[in-house]
Amino acid sequence: MIRQIAVIQWKDETTAEQITEADRAIRLQIESSDVVESFAVGPNLRPGTGRGDYAVVVDFLDMDSWHRFDEHPLHAPARDALLRYAKSIAGIHVEF
Numbered sequence: 001m002i003r004q005i006a007v008i009q010w011k012d013e014t015t016a017e018q019i020t021e022a023d024r025a026i027r028l029q030i031e032s033s034d035v036v037e038s039f040a041v042g043p044n045l046r047p048g049t050g051r052g053d054y055a056v057v058v059d060f061l062d063m064d065s066w067h068r069f070d071e072h073p074l075h076a077p078a079r080d081a082l083l084r085y086a087k088s089i090a091g092i093h094v095e096f
Contacts, residue, residue: 001037002060006091007052014085019043019054022081026056029074035065052090066093 010019023041030039037059044053060066069075082089 001092001096002063002066003096004056004058004060004066004091005087005094005095006056006089008054008056008082008086018081018085022078022085023054025074025078025081027054028030028059029058029069029072029078030058032074035060035068037061037083063093 026041030036030041038060039056041056042054044051044055047053058069060069
């Protein structure tokens, strides 16, 4: 199994409506995918200095499944929203 973890720090000027827009785009892609085994997304429950604002955790059977997910047409709107509103995105893929 492969776990993709992304931790997002929003730009200071990002509004609640823009975060909701990004959240909807991310959830739409994940929920529309047939290669996602499980997922969790949402805001940090303990925000603070040096911590991310939002996280996306998605589990896949293997890297081929992740590649299919990454190439899905709904990935573009999710990626675009993140790039538009995020100050930084830290991502990692781990095997478990």
